[in-house]
Amino acid sequence: MSVTLFDNPLWDRAQPRLSVLIPFKGDDPCPLLAALGREAVAVEIIILDDGTGDPALSAAVQAVVADLPLPTRLVTLAANEGRAKGRNRLVSHARAGHFLFLDSDMAPDSAGFLSTWLGLIAQDDPAVAFGGFSLEQVEPRRDQALHRAMAAHSDCLSASERSLSPEKHVFTSNLLVRRDVFAAEGFDEGFAGWGWEDVEWGMRVARRWPIRHIDNTATHLGLDPASVIAAKYEQSAANFARVVAAHPEVVSAYPSYRAARLLRRVPLRGLWRPLIKAFALNDLAPLPSRAFAMRLYRAALYAEAV
Template sequence: MTAQAEILFDNPLWPRGRPALSILIPFKGDDPTPLLAALARETGDAEVVILDDGSRDPALAARVEAAIAALPLPARFARLAANEGRSKGRNRLVAHARAGHFLFLDSDMLPDSPTFIAAWLDLIARENPAVAFGGFSLDQAPARADHALHRAMAGHSDCLPATERALTPEKIFTSNLLVRADVFAAESFDEGFAGWGWEDVEWGMRVARCWPILHVENTATHLGLDTARTLADKYEQSTGNFARIVATHHAVISHYPSYKVARVLKRAPLRSLWRPMLKAYALTEGPPLKTRAFALRLYRAALYAEAV
């Protein structure tokens, strides 16, 4: 981890003793105050640590500081002048956490239940799980035309019930992820990942070798849906991270549909000619969402064909 200096702000409750749960929230540019307001509606043996990973927005920082000051839970706000990235930022959050379990929660999430924190605390008390993923939904996400493609794709592949998620237990997201402190001490996030994508799944693959990963129903809504163009850009950014997964976890990733389709497309000629056509179709407003989603998934697999 870098030695980058942090600006710290603690609320009046922070000096209290060691809690059972540390809720860890990174953000960069997004406004996490709606999530903080939702967490403020609950009480329990928990603390909040939030990291501004280089937003460079004084007005946003002031709003977050005010929300932290008013939070009825012990809370710390750490600010960085420069962005460290998804893995380094989450590892840094853990360095501030004092609990026996950490809940990684993305800043663009909203709990779906008024007893969201209580449900996690109850699970900790009953089972002391090594790792548990609560899942996510789109229940509270506003329906916007420019997010329709992402909504369709996420609803199809990501917003799954716990029973279905448990079939590939290592496939988790840091959007709503509970981790026991000793597990994270043994396996932190790989800071070699850059940009967007796969660092959380890679972590799950490592952890699943030694500890069970429990899938439960304690969802939070993902509010941060993307436009089709932004989603395509993220897929392009993720190609190097996918290659890193292939190199280090080939036996696991080779069973994933994205890998299998990429292997098929690797044998297809003239990828450089037809791949942009898939992207162009997916970004075109008007055609049926199902066909646009299929085109974007094929585009992603065609990108990943370079890594398999």
């Protein structure tokens, strides 16, 4: 695969304590890069253009990288290679002892976001830590109302809540990993499309190392319209099956698994499943009912995998 590297003037002489790893495909990572650049700390940034194929966006990102006051490398791929493989590739360029995976549509919620991570490294040298994410900086939009409601209910949890199931709440949106841990357990490149590759990684890692949860959140700016959520769930069914096959003892405790097992017994799924989807996509329906319908639709999709 064709790979192009672009380093800013600070890259060669850097001695980072933390490597910040950011993949993107289509989303504009420039606001995130600018926010990170406001902290004068010992970190490097490695950003992966995973086959975006947008010359204007690529040029804009390169211009930001060139002027960023932190050592930064831009890795540009001619073709998309996927979420798991792309993140493994990012690690191959990292030089620090810890990696911080960030999604390109995130925004740090505090001015000392990177400093907090560096402080945790200096004090505890954690194997794995997740900082959490929020919706603090997202302006409400009607077309994103369903995603906002679902994320607020199940994803935007405090560290104490996440710690009750530490391996379940591991997402590459704001994830710290020590180098030796990732050398032993990288992302499974057998996953394709959207979903579950980070949670599956957390299941493997939790067998050998503790997973720490802290409150050092970043806002998820990239909320999706309901139709995009449904499409992602449709993509994720095969990935869910892969997780079930690898970790049945863990997944069997998840509500999504139990719901899928229950719905598997219900006949004529091909007839009623589209009706549930249609209700979830209906902007005129009550939001709590739509959220329930979307979760039910996901479980109906996953019923084929269990």
